[in-house]
């Protein structure tokens with residue numbers, strides 16, 4: 001990752017590890033999800049065009065061969081479409097070998113733009129969106145202050161897909177605690193199946209110190225964290241219940257996960273289920289807790 005004058009903390013999805021990152025916005029325009037500690041120290045703002053332009057100028061001279069660019073921070077797509085198009089056009093002009101531009105997006109960002117606007121952004125080179133679903137259960141979506149319902153998530157993801165975007169979605173194992181574990185997974189599998197994102201990442205909840213009290217307060221009833229066996233039960237139930245309408249590349253290989261699992265759905269479902277079931281018999285194979293982080 002090239003070092004620009006970044007405003008830290010800086011995040012990008014694991015699959016953007018080799019991408020050039022331009023921070024076109026700072027922080028997250030929502031910044032209220034109770035489990036998320038990413039941008040709590042930042043106030044949302046949009047960087048001036050002149051600063052973005054001069055960074056593109058510098059980086060394109062040093063790395064003209066760049067193939068992938070990620071636009072940070074938490075929801076660059078929140079930018080006014082006109083400004084985003086100005087950035088996309090300038091990036092395309094200056095990186096002739098570019099294959100992909102991506103950014104994070106939340107359902108509300110996508111529903112605030114019309115299908116035509118989204119199609120235009122996609123035609124201008126914004127190819128891929130990383131979207132946090134977290135859970136498909138409406139009660140839990142409220143408890144974690146996601147600012148979305150299962151319906152708005154499905155509508156937003158389908159709108160993005162129909163507009164030509166590749167979408168990569170995230171869900172969080174354990175986010176319902178023990179009490180809502182089954183509801184969380186069955187509803188999440190329903191939403192995931194409806195949306196059938198191109199990529200799906202299942203992370204595992206680790207509540208960081210910075211948001212622990214807020215998470216518990218907003219949950220508004222006792223929250224029992226899941227042990228590894230129940231996390232594996234959730235993963236098993238999730239895989240059983242996802243019935244995609246188009247293929248999904250599935251991964252549970254995030255730093256927070258108990259074990260690295262991956263495959264394509266539906267064809268690798270049985271293989272992944274066999275692995276999850278064997279891990280339940282062999283907990284000694286799971287990643288040590290000290291090595292896990294959210």
Ligand code: SF4
Nearest residue numbers: 028031032033036074
């Ligand atoms: S999870 Fe995403 S939308 Fe929610 S506060 Fe964090 S960055 Fe913002």
